[in-house]
Structure formats: structure tokens, C-alpha cells
Amino acid sequence: MKKFLLALALLVVTISNAQKGSMLLGGNVGFSSEKLGDSKSENFEFSPKIGYQFADKWTAGVEGSIKTFKNTGSDSAEKYKIGGFVRYATPLSELFSVYADLGAGYQNASINNAKGMYVNLTPALFINMKRGFGLNFSIGGVNYDNIDGKNDPRQERLGFDFGKTFNIGVSKNFGL
Incomplete structure (x- = not known):
């Protein structure tokens, strides 16, 4: 299943800049692994998006993430x-x-059935290659999230991570 998700994510890595009346399909994929002595941790994330460009400069859609x-x-x-x-x-x-x-929405963690919300703002650069394909670059953004579990105290995070992260992706515009 992970190989299928990875292949799908590589096909549609991030949402693109498009023309009015078009559908956008994309997302991000991430993996990290860390080993300290006998302890090892692994993280995998898949974050798809789908949107519709309803005006020349505006797109709205749905996003999700599984980590x-x-x-x-x-x-x-x-x-x-x-x-x-x-x-x-x-x-x-x-x-x-x-x-x-x-982006904004609901989040849930399986540990202690924690629930909360998130909000993020991410600026980016799009480079048009041809035939609706392009490259997308971002170097961070501003984000806020909170989560509250049954037995854990409420957690709130505010992040300003410009220059701390770097994302690159390939995108495709699908005309309707």
C-alpha cells in the first residue's frame, strides 16, 4: 500500500497554477528515518489536494493528510x-x-483520540514548463495548530518557518 501511495504522490506532487475552469490535482509526500543507538523512528506522510479554479487568479479545494x-x-x-x-x-x-x-481544517491523532484544528499560509513560486506541467517551490510559511487529547494537556503551536523548509514539486493542470 505504501508503494502505491508513494507512486501516486510522485505522479501528482503538488497543485499547480492553472487557468479558469480547470481542475488541479496534487499533493506532497514525505519520509524520515532516525536511529539513535538501538532506538529507531520512522515517519511517512501523504498529503493530497484537489481544487477548482473558479476565477482567473483564485482556486478553492479540499486538502488532506495522513501521517x-x-x-x-x-x-x-x-x-x-x-x-x-x-x-x-x-x-x-x-x-x-x-x-x-x-488552508484550514480538522485534525485527529490516534494517541488518546486527540482532536484539534490547523491553519496555514504558504507562499510559493510556480515555473511553467509546458502543456500544463510545471515546477513548484516553497521555502516555508506560517502555521498554527492545536490538539487536545483525553489524558493529555492541550497543545498549541504557532510556527514561522521561512527558510527552514524547502519543498519542490511537479504539477499538472487538467482543463475541463
Whole structure:
């Protein structure tokens, strides 16, 4: 199943800048592994998006995320998110566009049945290759989330991570 999700995620890595009346399909995939002595942890995340460009510069859609955590000596855990997003894009030339995604929604973690919400703002650069294909680059953004479990105290995080993360993806615009 993980190989299928990885192949699907590589096919549609991130949402693209598109033309009015088109569908956008994409997402991100991530994996990390860390070993300290005899302890090992692995994380896998798949975050699909689908949207519709309803005006020349505006796109709205649905986004989600499934993340699994595995640590040596403990049970694996899952966290998922489901929400909506809106994108505003501005072309700089035929080759380049800039855009910002604003997303918000619900999140749930399997540990202690924790529930909460998230909000994020991510600016990015789109490079138009041809035939609706392009490259997308982002270097972080602003995000807030909270989560509250049955036996755990409420957790709140506010992040400003410009320059701390780097994402690159391939995208495709599907005309209707």
C-alpha cells in the first residue's frame, strides 16, 4: 500500500497554477528515518489536494493528510487532517507565477483520540514548463495548530518557518 501511495504522490506532487475552469490535482509526500543507538523512528506522510479554479487568479479545494509514526518498542500512531484551501496566484510572466495557499481544517491523532484544528499560509513560486506541467517551490510559511487529547494537556503551536523548509514539486493542470 505504501508503494502505491508513494507512486501516486510522485505522479501528482503538488497543485499547480492553472487557468479558469480547470481542475488541479496534487499533493506532497514525505519520509524520515532516525536511529539513535538501538532506538529507531520512522515517519511517512501523504498529503493530497484537489481544487477548482473558479476565477482567473483564485482556486478553492479540499486538502488532506495522513501521517504515520513508528518508534522501536512502542505502538505505531497515525495523525490525519482534512480541510479546505484557497489559493491566490499572480503571473509574473509566461514562465513564472507566484501564489499563496491558505488552508484550514480538522485534525485527529490516534494517541488518546486527540482532536484539534490547523491553519496555514504558504507562499510559493510556480515555473511553467509546458502543456500544463510545471515546477513548484516553497521555502516555508506560517502555521498554527492545536490538539487536545483525553489524558493529555492541550497543545498549541504557532510556527514561522521561512527558510527552514524547502519543498519542490511537479504539477499538472487538467482543463475541463
